[in-house]
Amino acid sequence: MTGIRFDRGTLVVIDPPDPARLPGLTWDARTACWRAPAWRYGPLKAALGLPGTQATPLPFGQPLRPYQVAALDAWELSGRRGVVVLPTGSGKTRMAMAAIARCGGRALVIVPTRVLMHQWATELEEAGLGPVGRYGDGIREATDVTVATTASAWRHMARLGRRFPLLVLDEVHHFGGGLHDEVLEMSAALWRLGLTATPRDPTPLHAQPGWEALIGPVAYQLTPGALLDTEYLADLELVTLSVDLTQDERVRWHDLRSGFRLAWDHWRKLAPRSDWVDFVGWAARTPQGRDALAAHREARGMLGWCQGKQALLRELLPRLGGRRHLVFTADNRSALAVAREHLLAPITCEVSPRERDAVLGRFRTGELWGLVSARVLNEGLDVPDADAAVVVGGSQGTREYLQRVGRILRPRPGKQAVLYELVARDTTEDRAVVRRRAALEAP
């Protein structure tokens, strides 16, 4: 009798009637069976005429905003497959939880970090979708609704891949062209929902063969610009504060920059259509390339924490007294320097989940007024309402910027959010500001 069995991230089709005509089926001489990657489950079922997957929707008690309803409907109309793009702070998690309820309450949620794993699990439980299992951070518990870090999911998909009809991929822009895409291949989930505030550029994500087959198309997209003047996001004021490099810093920066440009320009001549990732791969293979990368890192670190910015921060932070604020730096070293000098609680990857939750709790109740972070607060983490953000430095470009802005856009009656950007004048940071603004204000 014809049947499909899940085997460690693949499907074994037993006695297939016409193997050559079935999608993705390959003869595996090693084990004498017909095999396909697990993501082919839907097409194979359909081709074999096996019954489809049914799910009884669960009630979902939390109200949805009109654009969340629209996003959910658009995703359902795409066959419960595809990516939903919503700005940070606009309620992607709630929309996804509604999707989980609609799909019968069995789902695997995949998140990039341990911090997000715990946060999702808490929110799912609060929404009545528990008990929630966790895979990651030393925990291995699978229940009908399970949250896993991408790294853990990759390692354990051989077991987890058969269990869930719905795959929710938070911060889906991390997928595409990487090692962990195999998570998507090894899952037999028929329904897939990708969430992001910042979809990747068309390359390499959409250039990745089979990307749409693995997740689905962009089903719904809303930019921050579309929500900025609505009740769903707070009013935002953008303030750019420029500082000069000292003479020594400028000389050093020019030296580092020239060293880097030499390698970069050479590479661009060799491969004009390549991107940054290709360059890094190429540069890492030679001592000169590695020196160029080191120069780039040092130059960026110097701009992110130059003396002018340090002095300006001493002026600016006391003026923010009484407003809940977040300080974003380029790296952990400068985040800890800010924390030490200004006595702001740091949220870095070294802060334990327990301490981080305690700090965020105190920030929420107003016991703390300021937090400083390099990357942990960038994305996903549910940061309590803040009124102001100070971007001292960054390393991840426009996507990081949009995520950071989103941290202060949660609406509240009468709220006027302010974003201060500290920029080193006459450096690459000038152009970066223009690019980031354009991305933020795009309709």
Add this chain to the structure above:
Amino acid sequence: MIAQALITATVRHGVVRPHWLTARDLPWLEALLEARRASAGGPRGDWDRLLKRPVHATAEPRRQALAAVVLERHAPRERPTWPVHPREIRAELFRRAALGDTSRTDCVEAAARHLGLQPDTIEGLLFQDFKAQRALVALPVDLGSEALALACNLALAQGLVARARDVELTLRGAAHRVVRAARLRGLICEVRQDGTPDGAVLRISGPLSLFHHTRLYGRALASLLPTLRWCDDHRLTARCAWKGGEGLLHLDPTAPLPASPPTRRYDSTLEERFARDFTRAAPDWELTRDPAPLRAGAGLVFPDFGLRHRTGLHASALLELVGFWTPAYLRRKLERYRSATTAGVILAIDATREVSEAALPRDARILRFRKRVDPATVLGLLEARGLGVVLR
């Protein structure tokens, strides 16, 4: 597994040659050990900064970085102690700072008073639980440069094998142990004879490897390396992804790798539990772990246990615990046993893999198990008339 940046190897004519650490590296390894011992107790960040420069004139940066990573694997895990945990210091200090209207110095002094510490101590301990500021633990005194060189070589070899699409092994003696170790790690192991009396050729990969090059099984493949020394002789060929292409890595007993750990008697708790339960339940039967592999056509079969009645009242039998299976796979396995032996065979299959009874081969003695193989069921089959597959 170590990062690719730490692997030093050359690819020439499609062959990957690891840059093994040899006797020539011992002086700088010695210098590294000395520097590391001198840094014990200091902040890790200082040690990391020190490592940015060569510790010895002959130390090549990437090899030094590899040795530093391997070195830390030898450092014992110790829980640091502080008069007050830095987490509590931060909580108190930042809480006071948020009250406002006081200078930084006043905040630090007030927090110090509250915690019963000196202000300087507070400043020193503030982030001391973070990795860069944590104190370096002392290395074991018996760790020498030669052992470190061998450990680095193992890390190098494992790093390369971890990037392999599949691995081919030619083994002499104790091949069944490697086969079992591979299967235990969820790998697919194809076995054939190599024409010698006790030799076998194994091709090891994973289910997803059928479709494309994957690193999913890299960790499992790399973990097999130490098991190769259980065999009398071994040759490994791995197809490794390396620097945008592919190259073949060859390893044999001449590779400068450390001696293997002692073999474990049982590879899984399932086997161990069955052996214990059966020995207790059936004193008239002698249970042999790992009977010799049997030739079956061009391949070999590896039963897990041999079962022999002490007085010869019942026929001897072989038992294999089967993890992966389909009806076709079981049929093929039975055919191989038929061609290989005149003993009876019992296949124990995992009942959690749902296939109907009708789909199973009819002429086989098959028992299903969930988590535990019941010795009474095995005994029932052994003592039943006309045991197992009637062979030849």
